[in-house]
Amino acid sequence: MNLHAVERKLRQMGDEARGLAVIGAALRLRQGAGEIHPEVKRRLLDAVAALLPGGLDDLDREQASALLASVTQALQEARDLFDHPERPPVWQVRDPAMLQAQGQASRVVVRRLASLAAERPALAAALTGRFLDVGTGVGGIALEAAAKWPSLHVVGLDIWEPALELARANVAASPYRSRIELRRQDVTHFGDVADYSLTWLPAPFLSQDVARTALDRLTAALKPKGYLVVGLYAPPADPVGTALAALRLARSGGHLWACAAMEAELRSRGFTAVETCAGQPVTLVMGQRSAR
Incomplete structure (x- = not known):
């Protein structure tokens, strides 16, 4: 695969990673994660609507918590792989x-x-x-x-x-x-x-x-x-x-x-x-x- 093709693929994957972070951030806001700048919040909700046309409003609190945990785990696993590819294989989830x-x-x-x-x-x-x-x-x-x-x-x-x-x-x-x-x-x-x-x-x-x-x-x-x-x-x-x-x-x-x-x-x-x-x-x- 040539350089330009690799760059296109990486841009696509970067958008997918950011999309996952968007959903996670929106779920955290639903749980009262804190204040967010109004313009950032508006853009965040626009991104959620683009990613999930049905939105997140139909989720109850338990469903939202389960999805947030799933997003959190995916992002943490990705970061851990990026930062520590050398670590020994082990299952080590601690977050309650x-x-x-x-x-x-x-x-x-x-x-x-x-x-x-x-x-x-x-x-x-x-x-x-x-x-x-x-x-x-x-x-x-x-x-x-x-x-x-x-x-x-x-x-x-x-x-x-x-x-x-x-x-x-x-x-x-x-x-x-x-x-x-x-x-x-x-x-x-x-x-x-x-x-x-x-x-x-x-x-x-x-x-x-x-x-x-x-x-x-x-x-x-x-x-x-x-x-x-x-x-x-x-x-x-x-x-x-x-x-x-x-x-x-x-x-x-x-x-x-x-x-x-x-x-x-x-x-x-x-x-x-x-x-x-x-x-x-x-x-x-x-x-x-x-x-x-």
Whole structure:
């Protein structure tokens, strides 16, 4: 690509980056971020209208907060990559608002499982026992699952104390606290055997080696006929989106799994009824442990 073509592409990408900042700034103003010069505010709102013809006015406070957290994370990740391309891969989100927003977004997993279980009696049966929620974060999936299935008991594992601190408060403030247990524990050291009807693994946040060890632990933790459900990140179909997703996950210490590769991992551990349920932003790969 010649210099002029590179310059055109960079100008386009610069406008896209500024557009993301425009949306973030507008969301911050909605939350009372402070005074802004009237002319700047007018131009900012004009830019929002150009970027999002429908505007932001229809968003409630919770939706606006979740979107602001998403924009903030994207901008922070971009700045961190620019400033520190040499840093070791690690997931290190500490901001409480961002952690809570991620937890809120994760609740979609439970809604997806409920929809799938409506057509899969064996999966529906697994939702009445004990559920192991690996990488529970602030407890979003655990709380949503406890609310959805009144007979379900949930054990949530995580090693990130900033998220677990929020999870403890979220669970304590909920009516489901008697059915949710939180543990600060690495899944690779998990030793419960044949005690769960359903186990959940968010694989993109783990390296390949850690994910494979986790799959071994979760397989052993399942009762016969129990289900293992793995969440995979579904990247955009275009090559640029896929490359950026792989880079993002690599910098956080994770791995961009292919669905076929994860299906093979489950089959190699004796799972049956292995299937991929595609979706955005999460694709689910799941299988049932044999009856023996």
